[in-house]
Amino acid sequence: MKIFKKILIYTLLGTIVIIMIFPFVWMVINSFNSEGSILKIPPKIIPDKLFKKDMFENYITVLRDYNFLRYTLNSFIVTSLASLGQIFTCSMAGFAFARMRFRGKNVVFALLLSTMMIPVQVTIIPEFILMMKLGWLDTFAPLIIPSFLVGSFGTFMYKEFFENIPRDLEDAATIDGAGPLSMFLRIFFPLSTVQTITLFIIAFMNNWNDLLRPILYLHSTKLMTVTMALTQFQSEYRVRWSWLLTGAVLSILPLLIVYITLQRFVIEGITHTGLKG
Amino acid sequence: MQEKRSTIFRPYHAWLFLIPALLGLSVFRLGPMVAAFILSFTSWDILVKSKWIGLNNFKELFGDPIFRGVIINTFEFSLIYVIGVMIFGLLLAVIVNSKVKGVTFFRAAYFTPVVTSAVAVGIVWNWLLSPHYGLVNVVLENVFKLSPPAWLGERSTALIVVAAVQLWKMSGYYMILFLAGLQDIPRVYYEAAQIDGASKWHSFWKITLPLLSPTTFFVFTIAIIDSFKNFEIIYTMTKGGPSSATTTLVYSVYVNAFIFYRMGYASAVAYILLIVIGMITIINFILKKYWVKYQY
Numbered sequence: 001m002k003i004f005k006k007i008l009i010y011t012l013l014g015t016i017v018i019i020m021i022f023p024f025v026w027m028v029i030n031s032f033n034s035e036g037s038i039l040k041i042p043p044k045i046i047p048d049k050l051f052k053k054d055m056f057e058n059y060i061t062v063l064r065d066y067n068f069l070r071y072t073l074n075s076f077i078v079t080s081l082a083s084l085g086q087i088f089t090c091s092m093a094g095f096a097f098a099r100m101r102f103r104g105k106n107v108v109f110a111l112l113l114s115t116m117m118i119p120v121q122v123t124i125i126p127e128f129i130l131m132m133k134l135g136w137l138d139t140f141a142p143l144i145i146p147s148f149l150v151g152s153f154g155t156f157m158y159k160e161f162f163e164n165i166p167r168d169l170e171d172a173a174t175i176d177g178a179g180p181l182s183m184f185l186r187i188f189f190p191l192s193t194v195q196t197i198t199l200f201i202i203a204f205m206n207n208w209n210d211l212l213r214p215i216l217y218l219h220s221t222k223l224m225t226v227t228m229a230l231t232q233f234q235s236e237y238r239v240r241w242s243w244l245l246t247g248a249v250l251s252i253l254p255l256l257i258v259y260i261t262l263q264r265f266v267i268e269g270i271t272h273t274g275l276k277g
Numbered sequence: 278m279q280e281k282r283s284t285i286f287r288p289y290h291a292w293l294f295l296i297p298a299l300l301g302l303s304v305f306r307l308g309p310m311v312a313a314f315i316l317s318f319t320s321w322d323i324l325v326k327s328k329w330i331g332l333n334n335f336k337e338l339f340g341d342p343i344f345r346g347v348i349i350n351t352f353e354f355s356l357i358y359v360i361g362v363m364i365f366g367l368l369l370a371v372i373v374n375s376k377v378k379g380v381t382f383f384r385a386a387y388f389t390p391v392v393t394s395a396v397a398v399g400i401v402w403n404w405l406l407s408p409h410y411g412l413v414n415v416v417l418e419n420v421f422k423l424s425p426p427a428w429l430g431e432r433s434t435a436l437i438v439v440a441a442v443q444l445w446k447m448s449g450y451y452m453i454l455f456l457a458g459l460q461d462i463p464r465v466y467y468e469a470a471q472i473d474g475a476s477k478w479h480s481f482w483k484i485t486l487p488l489l490s491p492t493t494f495f496v497f498t499i500a501i502i503d504s505f506k507n508f509e510i511i512y513t514m515t516k517g518g519p520s521s522a523t524t525t526l527v528y529s530v531y532v533n534a535f536i537f538y539r540m541g542y543a544s545a546v547a548y549i550l551l552i553v554i555g556m557i558t559i560i561n562f563i564l565k566k567y568w569v570k571y572q573y
Binding site for chain 2: 102103127151174212241267
């Protein structure tokens with residue numbers, strides 16, 4: 001009975017893994033195929049370039065001839081700056097909400113949380129006009145700055161954490177002559193490593209995967225992010241499935257590496273706050 | 278009673294710490310919401326000066342059969358998505374809540390599609406679902422001898438397929454939310470039920486579901502809000518087609534504003550989106566007291 005139940009659970013777990021992971025595995029396998037054998041029926045399970053000397057031909061074509069190396073670098077710049085910005089903005093705001101008393105605190109906090117529900121499409125038109133007036137079209141600024149300054153999830157997470165730090169720590173620091181800023185920088189912020197890593201990963205993923213802002217704000221090919229580049233690549237008539245799938249693999253590879261190494265932070269962060277950005 | 282001890286923080290310190298967040302809130306959230314509201318009463322194509330046209334945008338919207346289709350598409354997408362993620366999220370959570378070896382690996386694996394971009398997901402599924410050489414149809418034709426539809430190419434199936442792909446992508450996220458709720462239910466209830474001779478099935482309906490209802494409410498609220506955020510997947514998979522069969526409100530805002538350059542009209546669409554979300558959220562909170570039971 002016990003063993004039967006175990007077999008049932010593992011069969012179920014295994015079947016779902018196949019459903020969730022198979023599309024990605026199939027994509028990676030076919031990134032080692034030539035265009036001709038991608039379109040073969042029945043499909044080939046072992047790709048024709050695997051372990052041949054032109055094994056990475058698709059990857060070289062996409063990275064070099066279609067500039068994906070450049071786009072990946074762009075994504076790294078934009079995403080890192082935006083995510084570091086969120087840490088800056090959210091940790092300070094969370095600290096203020098958790099440890100300080102001031103008038104209008106609840107109203108500001110409620111506004112911050114409720115505006116999170118609103119899809120970006122509601123505010124994007126005025127935002128676009130603002131960026132246009134500032135002369136920031138076709139620069140990285142409109143991709144970085146809104147994300148730098150707006151972070152409800154992170155603020156919420158830091159607030160919860162800072163609230164649970166004993167008051168004695170604050171008093172001890174006061175006696176040692178620490179002002180508000182040095183108290184934050186030297187005591188509270190260093191304690192929140194887990195929150196900081198969690199927020200960085202989640203913000204990194206959201207920014208990396210963002211599509212609307214890049215397609216609105218970027219025109220020059222050399223500035224495109226990798227996610228945007230993939231959609232442009234998709235609509236190019238010369239493009240083959242083998243290249244497109246290779247591009248898709250390349251665009252998610254950095255994220256998957258970050259996720260696999262730090263997945264416990266992602267899952268725990270969402271479990272504890274219930275939010276993802 | 279909260280003890281009141283003197284603190285070195287003065288109220289102005291708080292406002293100093295809040296400068297970046299308040300700047301973001303006012304410049305990128307509240308300000309644009311007000312601006313979009315005003316814009317929705319104007320006609321403006323960016324190049325020439327905007328013109329005040331009162332309620333004309335809204336009149337045009339409600340008289341337009343395509344827009345009625347957009348509203349229907351939006352609700353259809355949301356319905357499939359919300360029901361789907363609630364059922365699959367809970368199902369996955371119950372499965373990965375079982376205490377077997379290696380279960381954390383499965384949790385992480387089920388979460389992978391959540392992490393990847395909607396663009397990559399859209400491309401993969403476009404390929405798997407393509408009419409002639411896509412794996413799905415190849416299997417259906419050659420193994421099961423069926424004649425499957427062109428999925429994304431047909432008006433009747435495109436929206437369902439796009440919603441299903443988004444559902445596939447996001448169910449791992451809802452699994453994690455439900456899992457947190459499941460792990461909060463004290464084990465003693467199950468032990469007591471077991472002593473009373475209740476079956477697993479019975480205790481799921483009589484213990485798990487009622488005690489999970491606050492989580493379910495929270496997840497439901499998140500799922501509704503999330504169900505409107507479908508721009509990326511539609512942009513990648515169908516671009517709103519065939520013939521606007523998959524155009525939803527968020528996609529319609531994009532098309533009207535940045536393809537047709539009708540900023541006022543698009544702002545009116547954006548406001549209808551905002552009103553729809555607001556109304557559903559309010560109804561949700563009103564209905565809450567009829568089905569949510571708290572443990573304490």
